[in-house]
Amino acid sequence: MQVDDPRRDRCRGVLLGLASGDRNGGPMRMSIRLVESLLANTSYQQSDVIERYYNWFRGPPHDEEKCFDTGGVFDSVFQLYSRGIPIDEAAERVQKRGGSVGVNAAHRGSVLSCASFISKQDLFRITREETYITHANDRSYQVHLAVNLLCRHLIEGQTWEEALLSVEREITDDTVITALKDSKTTKEADLSVGGYAPEVLKAALYFLHRSSDFSAALNESIRFAGPDNYCPVLVGSIGGARYGGAQVLENKSYHLGDNEWISVELKERLVHLANELATTW
Secondary structure, three states, rough: OOOOOOHHHHHHHHHHHHHHHHHOOHHHHHHHHHHHHHHHOOOOHHHHHHHHHHHHHHOOOOOOOOOOOOOOOHHHHHHHHHHOOHHHHHHHHHHHOOOOOOHHHHHHHHHHHOOOOOOOHHHHHHHHHOOOOOOOHHHHHHHHHHHHHHHHHHHHHHHHHHHHHHHHOOOOOHHHHHHHHHOOOOOOOHHHOOHHHHHHHHHHHHHHHHOHHHHHHHHHHHHOOOOOOHEEEEEHHHHHHHHHHHHHHOOOOOHHHOOOOOOOHHHHHHHHHHHHHHOOO
């Protein structure tokens, strides 16, 4: 592909947008480790991804940082994993105990859509595998899949309306389909600031439906979301795929340069990884 291929800019936008929307710091760090695994292996290797997440969970000297802002499910799963329980069993135990239908996987995993060496057909399976590392339920997977498919369709050049219609046909969970459709007509007063995955998706799409650029969508979602910051991460990743990385890098209110969790070094790392993902197109 040519350097100015618009698919590359939209691909870059996913990780950079995710980081812009992440005002607490955890999702972008999980995404970094997922991207680094994808690039190192030129494929999705679940065992390698798990090891990178686990090293971050343990902290130095296994990773340069100690995990934070992971959400309770991630922490509980890796606590069990640290005691020798296989990851799939650990995730099942946590699911049975807590029943979480959280959005953490969709937060961290939207970058799967950016790797062109993952075919659309494989994206279904790989998204499920990545979700089930921590969230062993189909609804969290379906939300994660909706985000990945939407980003992939946008990267490949579908319009916003075309991409949404495609995803509505590809998702099988009725609750997630309803969230996709309701986002077009709902009122802000009826949105939730909580972490239930379908509601987070609906809120994110609500702000993207009503925006004409990346800044407008992200700024309004951050104003709405408050300190828990659920929907802005998805606004960032999906909005980055819609509007492109160049818009994300502009200094307009809540962008990379305004995010207290992003040091100069971390921004350079994010930009480098986004550029490396873009070269796969």
